[in-house]
Amino acid sequence: MIRFENVGLRYGLGQDVLRDVSFHLLPGSFHFLAGASGAGKTSLLRLLFLSIKPSRGMAYMFGKNITKSPPGQRAELRRRIGIVFQDFRLLDHMTTWENVALPLRVHGKRQSEYAEDVTELLKWVGLGDRMHAYPPVLSGGEKQRAAIARAVIGKPELLLADEPTGNVDPQMARRLLRLFIELNRLGTSVIIATHDYQLMTQFNAPRLMLENGRLHIHG
Amino acid sequence: MNTHTPQARLPAVAPPQKKPRPPRARAPIVPAGSVTGRSLGVVIGIMVFLACLTAGAVYIVNQSASAWLRDIASEVTVQIKPEGATEEVEKTANGVVSFLNGQNGIRNASLLTLDQSAELVEPWLGQISAIKDLPLPRLVAVQIDRDSPPDITTLRAALGTKYPAAMLDDHRAWQSQIRRVTGSLAMAGLAIIALVATATVAIVVSAARSAIASNRDIVEVLNFVGAEERFIARQFELHFLKLGVKAGIVGATAAGFVFLSMPLIAEYMSGAANAEYRRLVGTGRLDFMGYFALMAVVVVIAAICQLTSRYGVRRILDAQNQ
Numbered sequence: 395m396i397r398f399e400n401v402g403l404r405y406g407l408g409q410d411v412l413r414d415v416s417f418h419l420l421p422g423s424f425h426f427l428a429g430a431s432g433a434g435k436t437s438l439l440r441l442l443f444l445s446i447k448p449s450r451g452m453a454y455m456f457g458k459n460i461t462k463s464p465p466g467q468r469a470e471l472r473r474r475i476g477i478v479f480q481d482f483r484l485l486d487h488m489t490t491w492e493n494v495a496l497p498l499r500v501h502g503k504r505q506s507e508y509a510e511d512v513t514e515l516l517k518w519v520g521l522g523d524r525m526h527a528y529p530p531v532l533s534g535g536e537k538q539r540a541a542i543a544r545a546v547i548g549k550p551e552l553l554l555a556d557e558p559t560g561n562v563d564p565q566m567a568r569r570l571l572r573l574f575i576e577l578n579r580l581g582t583s584v585i586i587a588t589h590d591y592q593l594m595t596q597f598n599a600p601r602l603m604l605e606n607g608r609l610h611i612h613g
Numbered sequence: 614m615n616t617h618t619p620q621a622r623l624p625a626v627a628p629p630q631k632k633p634r635p636p637r638a639r640a641p642i643v644p645a646g647s648v649t650g651r652s653l654g655v656v657i658g659i660m661v662f663l664a665c666l667t668a669g670a671v672y673i674v675n676q677s678a679s680a681w682l683r684d685i686a687s688e689v690t691v692q693i694k695p696e697g698a699t700e701e702v703e704k705t706a707n708g709v710v711s712f713l714n715g716q717n718g719i720r721n722a723s724l725l726t727l728d729q730s731a732e733l734v735e736p737w738l739g740q741i742s743a744i745k746d747l748p749l750p751r752l753v754a755v756q757i758d759r760d761s762p763p764d765i766t767t768l769r770a771a772l773g774t775k776y777p778a779a780m781l782d783d784h785r786a787w788q789s790q791i792r793r794v795t796g797s798l799a800m801a802g803l804a805i806i807a808l809v810a811t812a813t814v815a816i817v818v819s820a821a822r823s824a825i826a827s828n829r830d831i832v833e834v835l836n837f838v839g840a841e842e843r844f845i846a847r848q849f850e851l852h853f854l855k856l857g858v859k860a861g862i863v864g865a866t867a868a869g870f871v872f873l874s875m876p877l878i879a880e881y882m883s884g885a886a887n888a889e890y891r892r893l894v895g896t897g898r899l900d901f902m903g904y905f906a907l908m909a910v911v912v913v914i915a916a917i918c919q920l921t922s923r924y925g926v927r928r929i930l931d932a933q934n935q
Binding site for chain 1: 639640642644830831833834835836837838839840841842844930931
C-alpha cells in the first residue's frame with residue numbers, strides 16, 4: 395500500500411528533515427508513528443497525505459509514484475485517504491453533519507445516497523445529538539470525533555491521524571483509540587502519529603520511530 | 614396511586630411516529646460573504662453602469678446616423694448657378710424641375726423659393742436683409758424613389774448636357790462623413806467597453822486572489838478530502854457569477870433609467886438648443902433592441918466575472934500545488 399525507498403526531505407535550502415526513510419506498509423495494517431517534537435512526524439505525515447513531495451528517493455502509494463504525481467492524480471489518491479488533523483480543521487460555517495458529509499459532497503455523490511450513512515456514523519461516534527451544532531460550540535472531544543467521522547465517512551483505505559488524542563483527556567483518548575482499532579478491524583490501514591507513549595502501550599502495534607529525521611521500525 | 618393521570622389514559626401502543634428526515638447540507642462550501650464583499654459588488658455595478666451608458670449612447674448615435682443616411686439617400690439636390698439675368702436663371706430652374714420630374718426613379722422635384730434658400734444660409738450669415746440680394750444658387754429638392762432609384766451618374770450626365778448651369782449633388786461627401794463619424798464613435802464606445810471589461814477582469818482576478826487567501830483553510834480542507842481543482846474553482850466562480858448578475862442587473866437598470874429620462878435631461882441641459890439636439894439624436898430614448906444591448910452587457914460582464922474567477926482560482930491553485 396505504501397512504499398518509501400530512501401526518501402529524503404528538506405524545505406528549501408534548509409537542513410534535511412527526513413533522511414533515507416524506507417518502509418513498506420501492507421493493507422489493513424496498524425502503526426503508530428512516534429518521535430520527539432521536531433523529529434519529523436508531521437513532515438512524514440505531510441508526505442503521506444500528499445501535501446508535499448519528497449526531495450529525494452522514491453515513494454509509492456497505492457502503486458502510484460507520488461514523487462511525480464500531477465494535481466489531478468493527487469486528488470484521486472487523497473480520496474482513498476482519510477486524514478485527522480491535530481487541530482481538527484472543521485469548517486466553522488457548516489454544521490457537524492455538513493462537515494462530516496463534506497468528502498462525499500466533494501466526491502459528487504447525491505445527498506440522498508449518503509444522508510443516512512452520515513447520520514448513522516455520527517451516532518456511532520456519539521455525536522447523534524450534536525449533528526446540527528456548529529464546530530465553535532463543540533467541545534475538544536466532540537470536534538475530534540467529528541474530524542474522525544469526516545475522515546472515515548468515505549471508507550478510506552488509509553487513515554492518517556496526527557496527534558488525535560492531543561487535545562482530549564485520557565478517558566477520551568482511550569475511547570478514540572478503540573474507535574481507530576475498530577476501523578482497522580473493518581479493513582482500514584491506520585497510522586497514528588503521537589508522542590503519547592501511554593497511548594501506544596494500550597494497543598500492541600508496530601511503531602515507526604523517528605529520530606533526527608531517520609526512521610526505525612519497532613515491533 | 615392515581616391512575617387517572619393523562620399519561621395513564623394514553624393507549625398502550627404509541628402511534629407510529631414519522632421517521633425523522635436526515636439533515637440536509639444547505640451551507641455553501643465557501644461562504645458568499647468571504648468571497649465577494651459589498652464593495653466589490655458596488656465596483657462591478659458601476660462598471661456595468663458605465664458600459665451600459667456607453668453601449669446605449671453608441672446605439673442611439675448609430676440609430677440616428679442610420680436615419681440621417683436614409684433621409685440623405687432618398688434625396689438629392691440640384692444647384693443652378695445664378696449666372697445671367699434672374700429671369701434666365703428662373704427659366705433654367707423651371708426647366709430642370711420639369712426635366713427631373715420626367716425621369717424614371719424620381720418621385721418629385723420641387724424648386725425651393727429664394728426665401729427657403731435664404732433660410733438655409735441663415736445659420737451662417739445671420740438674419741440680415743441683404744441675404745436675398747446675394748447671388749444665391751437656386752436649389753431643386755429631388756425626392757428619389759427608394760424602391761427603384763435612378764442611376765445618379767447617368768442622371769448627372771444627362772442633366773449637365775442639357776443644363777450646363779445645373780449641378781447634381783447626391784450628398785455622397787456627407788454620407789461618407791457621417792459614416793466616418795459614427796464609425797469613430799462606435800470604435801470609441803467599443804474601446805471604452807473594452808477598458809471597462811479589462812478593469813473588471815483585473816478587479817475579479819484581484820478579488821479571486823483575496824478570496825482564496827481569506828478562505829485558505831477551506832481550500833486546504835477541500836484539497837485534503839480529495840476535491841479536484843475544478844471543483845474548488847467552481848465553489849468560487851458561482852459566487853462571482855451571482856455577483857456579476859446581481860451587480861449587472863443593478864447597473865443596467867440604473868443605465869436604463871438614465872435613457873428613459875433622457876428627453877427630460879436633454880431638455881434641462883440643452884434648453885433652447887433642445888430642437889437641435891432632437892434633430893441630432895432623435896428622442897435619445899432606447900428602443901427594444903437598445904435595451905437588449907444593455908442586457909447583453911450584463912451577460913458579458915457576468916460571464917467575465919465567472920470565467921475570470923474560474924481561471925484565476927485555478928491558476929492560483931495550480932501555483933500552490935506545484
